[in-house]
Amino acid sequence: MSKRKYIQVSPLAGLTDQAAIPSSKPETQRAILAATLARGRSIIRNDLRCVETTAMKNACRAVGAKVTEADRYLIVDGVGREFSLGQRMIDAIGSGLVFRVFTALTCFSPTPAVITGDAILRGRVMAPLFEALSKLGANIECIAENGKAPIVNWGGGFEGGRCDLPGNVSSQFITAIMFAAPLAKRPTEIHIHGEILSISYIRQTAEAMRHAGIEVDISDDFATITVHPGEYQPFEYQVYGDYTSSSYLVGAAALFKGTTTFSNVSSVSLQGERAIVDVIRTLGLKIDFDDQKHLMTVVNEKSYFEGDFEFDASDYPNIVPTLAAIGSFVKGRFRVVGGSITRLHKSPRIKAMVEELTKLGVDIKPIFRDGVYDGFEIHGNGEGYAGGQVLSSWGDHRIFMSLFIASLRCRNPNHLDGYSDVNCSFPDFFEQFSRLGVQFREVNVLKVDASQEEPAEA
Numbered sequence: 001m002s003k004r005k006y007i008q009v010s011p012l013a014g015l016t017d018q019a020a021i022p023s024s025k026p027e028t029q030r031a032i033l034a035a036t037l038a039r040g041r042s043i044i045r046n047d048l049r050c051v052e053t054t055a056m057k058n059a060c061r062a063v064g065a066k067v068t069e070a071d072r073y074l075i076v077d078g079v080g081r082e083f084s085l086g087q088r089m090i091d092a093i094g095s096g097l098v099f100r101v102f103t104a105l106t107c108f109s110p111t112p113a114v115i116t117g118d119a120i121l122r123g124r125v126m127a128p129l130f131e132a133l134s135k136l137g138a139n140i141e142c143i144a145e146n147g148k149a150p151i152v153n154w155g156g157g158f159e160g161g162r163c164d165l166p167g168n169v170s171s172q173f174i175t176a177i178m179f180a181a182p183l184a185k186r187p188t189e190i191h192i193h194g195e196i197l198s199i200s201y202i203r204q205t206a207e208a209m210r211h212a213g214i215e216v217d218i219s220d221d222f223a224t225i226t227v228h229p230g231e232y233q234p235f236e237y238q239v240y241g242d243y244t245s246s247s248y249l250v251g252a253a254a255l256f257k258g259t260t261t262f263s264n265v266s267s268v269s270l271q272g273e274r275a276i277v278d279v280i281r282t283l284g285l286k287i288d289f290d291d292q293k294h295l296m297t298v299v300n301e302k303s304y305f306e307g308d309f310e311f312d313a314s315d316y317p318n319i320v321p322t323l324a325a326i327g328s329f330v331k332g333r334f335r336v337v338g339g340s341i342t343r344l345h346k347s348p349r350i351k352a353m354v355e356e357l358t359k360l361g362v363d364i365k366p367i368f369r370d371g372v373y374d375g376f377e378i379h380g381n382g383e384g385y386a387g388g389q390v391l392s393s394w395g396d397h398r399i400f401m402s403l404f405i406a407s408l409r410c411r412n413p414n415h416l417d418g419y420s421d422v423n424c425s426f427p428d429f430f431e432q433f434s435r436l437g438v439q440f441r442e443v444n445v446l447k448v449d450a451s452q453e454e455p456a457e458a
Ligand SMILES: O=C(O)C1=C[C@@H](OP(=O)(O)O)[C@@H](O)[C@H](O)C1
Pocket: 026, 097, 169, 170, 171, 172, 175, 197, 198, 201, 317, 318, 341, 342, 345
């Protein structure tokens, strides 16, 4: 019998009025990276400080950048092309982006580099990136299992030219080669095959590179991306709120009548997950922006929403788990498709949400396409659920945060594991939910065996 720490989430009657949205993880990570690749000083304002942006900072420091945390901004003294890999080892922890981008960048390291990550990252798909980089001339060796982290990149650069990638496994393979390509001697042409998912992340990469003076050409259908050799230039950059993180706060606001205002938001964003705003409006809530004050106000006049809804999440993968939580409280049918890429994220996210929400009594069924989890369909009656369950986060911050908001409208407290993983992307998650009036506390759960768990006092 073992003890594990869980968060007990109490049922909530209504939200109080204000919270702040954390800054964007993808924007912060991209800005730190582009600043590292520029020779000279860049300033990144309103950056996000969390485990995965720290992983990016440490990886950039490992190749010689100086990254200093000032009050609400970062100073990055970049290295340009002159990597000096003193410690020869980069730990991406759980960040797919850090691992993939540094796998490509260390092709240009003067010394061999070992790149690794945590147990979840070591299980994630990497082979298409290794194959594309090999085609460009890279010399990458897998240390443990073929096609997986950790790796040794023996360096030697890549020339540029053509490489090929699938469009439906991870946009981070494309982002990784794009970021490294300006260091090559010739233009690099990335040909993307089949359905292209998570395009908004490719747009964010191109935007970060162009902001640093790099020329990137993208065909209208996104199937061909050409990156020209060039020198990254130092820049100043302002990061705004993270729409994926906002989805947990906005999602909670969708579950209770009332008016809630969120700060640190820009209505204009390249983030695909800005779609949370359209989803919530389609359900019937009112959302207003004040771009002078960077505020977003959500007005919810109903205790539940009714209708027949379908959303295609192909370009907003990271809010798929949140949508499952919100959709559980809709009266009618709530379908999400286009989420196949999420099976390759930190957990098989659709499977995880279907299994955990089923424990709560939600009528949710997975939707398969070509034999893989692609979405889900929920039939709800607009009511809450009994709750009183022990729920697993599957080791994934986004599953934890989604189950947390689903728990707010259960009649009995749920116990959720994995709460420290909010530090991956949303370190003040509990502070912001406390501001909204949510009550939770840490408890021990006695784990008798996998099928039998019972809450106990902390
Ligand atoms: O480049 C990025 O910052 C990301 C790209 C996306 O990955 P996939 O293309 O694998 O979905 C996204 O899901 C991930 O959370 C962050």
